[in-house]
Amino acid sequence: MRSVIFTACFLAALSPRVAKAEGPVADIASFFDTGGPVVMILLGMSVLALTLVLLKLIQFRRCRVGATRPAREALALCRAGRTEEAIERAAASPDPTSQALARALRGQQRALAEPVVREEVLRYGSNVLFELRRGLRPLEVIGSLAPLLGLLGTVLGMIEAFRQLEAAGNQVNPAILSGGIWEALLTTAVGLCVAIPVVAVLNWLERRVDHLAHEMDDVVTQAFTVDLGEGAPAAQPATFPHDTGRTVHAASLATRHA
Secondary structure, eight states: OHHHHHHHHHHHHHHHHHTTSOTHHHHHHHHHHHHTHHHHHHHHHHHHHHHHHHHHHHHHHHHTTTOOHHHHHHHHHHHTTOHHHHHHHHHTOOSHHHHHHHHHHHHHHTTOOHHHHHHHHHHHHHHHHHHHHTTHHHHHHHHHHHHHHHHHHHHHHHHHHHHHHHHHTTSOOHHHHHHHHHHHHHHHHHHHHHHHHHHHHHHHHHHHHHHHHHHHHHHHHHHHSOOOSTTOOOOOOEEOGGGTTOEEOGGGGTOOOO
């Protein structure tokens, strides 16, 4: 919010100087002068939204959000009984799904209780999703407030247009009313131009986060269960170093011995 106020004040201080210029710069100055402070605030909000979007894209890129292949390969290695290779494959990838799977496999390797392992993986997943969702709330606020600010500018412009029409008295000029109306509608157009792309990008980012949450839950759950689908390969015994030759079969999670 401070950046929005700072941008609006900066543009307000700059507009009188820019108004003396000619060409495209003068057109921009005229645009801000016509739209008034509402357009300047909307411009500041658009700059803030663009900055947040770029930061989130960089964050998603670094975390490799959407990369599912390493986790699936590690899961296949685990079910083939190659647990050490599965842990190394999952730990080598920076994507959250692989990291969550690596934690689950390490817990199984240490023979920890399943609720303890799941709790730790849940804690890690919650922290990752929280970090990925940071910054989305301001985008939602901008997408909601931009049209309302534009509408506010339109209402203020219409009030000013009718005030000028009243001041004209009997010498009413239709150009006064029409000019005031188009100037008033300008702020609504700017507000919609800011809100529409922000809402679209916000929905895309939220969808990526939701997909990641589902993928993490699905992969980690498969680490504790057995694939019962038709044509699924038989589970192989997984031997852990500290078990001194004792083998643990993945199928034992679904069967009970008398």
